[in-house]
Amino acid sequence: MAGESQLPRDWTIQTIGNLGRVLTGKTPSTKNADNFGGHIPFITPSDMDGRRLIIHTARHLTEQGAASVSSARIPRGAVMVSCIGSDMGKSAIAGCDAVTNQQINSIIVGQGISNLYIYYNMSTRKSEIQHIGSSGSAVPILNKGHFSQLQIALPPLKDQQAIAHILGTLDDKIELNRKMNDTLEAMARALFKSWFVDFDPVRAKAEGRKPPGLDAQTAALFPGSFQDSPLGKFPKGWRVSPLSEAIDFLEGPGIRNWQYTNNDEGVRFINIRCIKDHDLILDTANRVKESEAWGNYKHFHLEQGDIVVSTSGTLGRFAFVRKEHLPLLLNTSVIRMRPKENLSRDFLWHYIESDSFQFELISRASGSVQLNFGPMHLKQISMVIPPKSILDKYTELTGCLHQKYLLNM
Numbered sequence: 162m163a164g165e166s167q168l169p170r171d172w173t174i175q176t177i178g179n180l181g182r183v184l185t186g187k188t189p190s191t192k193n194a195d196n197f198g199g200h201i202p203f204i205t206p207s208d209m210d211g212r213r214l215i216i217h218t219a220r221h222l223t224e225q226g227a228a229s230v231s232s233a234r235i236p237r238g239a240v241m242v243s244c245i246g247s248d249m250g251k252s253a254i255a256g257c258d259a260v261t262n263q264q265i266n267s268i269i270v271g272q273g274i275s276n277l278y279i280y281y282n283m284s285t286r287k288s289e290i291q292h293i294g295s296s297g298s299a300v301p302i303l304n305k306g307h308f309s310q311l312q313i314a315l316p317p318l319k320d321q322q323a324i325a326h327i328l329g330t331l332d333d334k335i336e337l338n339r340k341m342n343d344t345l346e347a348m349a350r351a352l353f354k355s356w357f358v359d360f361d362p363v364r365a366k367a368e369g370r371k372p373p374g375l376d377a378q379t380a381a382l383f384p385g386s387f388q389d390s391p392l393g394k395f396p397k398g399w400r401v402s403p404l405s406e407a408i409d410f411l412e413g414p415g416i417r418n419w420q421y422t423n424n425d426e427g428v429r430f431i432n433i434r435c436i437k438d439h440d441l442i443l444d445t446a447n448r449v450k451e452s453e454a455w456g457n458y459k460h461f462h463l464e465q466g467d468i469v470v471s472t473s474g475t476l477g478r479f480a481f482v483r484k485e486h487l488p489l490l491l492n493t494s495v496i497r498m499r500p501k502e503n504l505s506r507d508f509l510w511h512y513i514e515s516d517s518f519q520f521e522l523i524s525r526a527s528g529s530v531q532l533n534f535g536p537m538h539l540k541q542i543s544m545v546i547p548p549k550s551i552l553d554k555y556t557e558l559t560g561c562l563h564q565k566y567l568l569n570m
Contacts, residue, residue: 181270186260197222205265214254356551
């Protein structure tokens with residue numbers, strides 16, 4: 162935190178505790194089922210998924226459950242910061258009256274202070290909070306007392322509001338882009354399912370109907386009958402291919418802790434925690450020295466357009482590698498996929514997110530404590546591949562949607 166001499170004359174240095182009331186959350190007894198299942202949002206760090214306002218949560222409390230931890234109730238507008246565990250330092254604002262669990266400290270700001278300004282200040286300090294919380298403890302933690310002593314630079318209220326307004330406008334734009342991306346993805350996903358999962362155009366022609374939504378030229382690309390295979394019925398003239406012949410996949414090498422470097426000039430590498438909401442979040446990605454990155458690990462460099470898939474823990478999470486992510490290395494628990502043959506990256510993207518592929522991953526994964534899959538499991542999977550003419554048409558129709566999707570990220 163900057164010293165007072167570096168601040169504008171009318172700014173002050175305050176502690177979090179001086180901003181208002183600080184509360185640490187609490188979880189009602191899980192032995193009593195009557196504490197859960199009501200209408201009161203119960204916020205945990207897993208609900209803090211990048212949203213500025215949290216209204217909808219995975220779990221809810223009954224009035225009885227909330228009453229049992231009444232000291233942990235927070236009002237709408239409280240600023241929440243996760244302060245325990247490996248994912249500490251996340252910030253959000255309560256969008257309604259709620260209860261948080263013990264991993265979250267909340268600030269109920271007093272009069273003359275903008276809660277939005279406090280939120281935006283705290284949301285930039287994740288690394289700082291993680292560093293402080295990791296000192297001298299097996300489990301990273303920043304308790305209420307130490308959290309309350311964190312310093313914050315505080316301008317006059319009108320400046321707080323102006324800063325929060327500018328940042329809020331940017332946040333609103335990000336949220337709009339996210340909603341646009343959801344729409345674009347839904348459109349491309351629906352087309353993939355119709356053509357390559359449900360085979361709607363083929364079924365329509367087999368039944369003597371005109372394929373809905375297709376012009377005559379596109380409809381002519383599809384056959385009017387099916388053929389049998391070990392995978393079930395699929396369109397005549399299409400073929401079944403082992404995944405290894407259609408997709409180039411590579412597993413990460415397993416970079417060890419002792420190889421990490423604190424040098425910002427090193428090359429970042431990903432792990433499964435970097436894959437979030439179909440994108441790569443690299444703020445806290447570890448690094449290795451340039452000499453190792455371009456030496457021992459030169460074969461594990463990712464390229465623009467690669468798709469990376471998590472292979473451990475939460476199986477099947479995936480993301481596109483974008484130009485701004487590079488240079489970037491693959492690491493253990495992540496597999497890189499690139500299309501072969503005539504497959505496009507758009508087609509591969511929607512194949513990976515399809516229910517059928519995700520089911521294959523889960524059903525074939527191994528491990529008694531935590532499910533894992535790797536190249537040997539992928540080699541057991543086959544996929545139905547349509548003719549090049551249909552793949553090209555699909556790419557033509559979805560390519561522009563995908564480009565807009567990437568531009569909005």
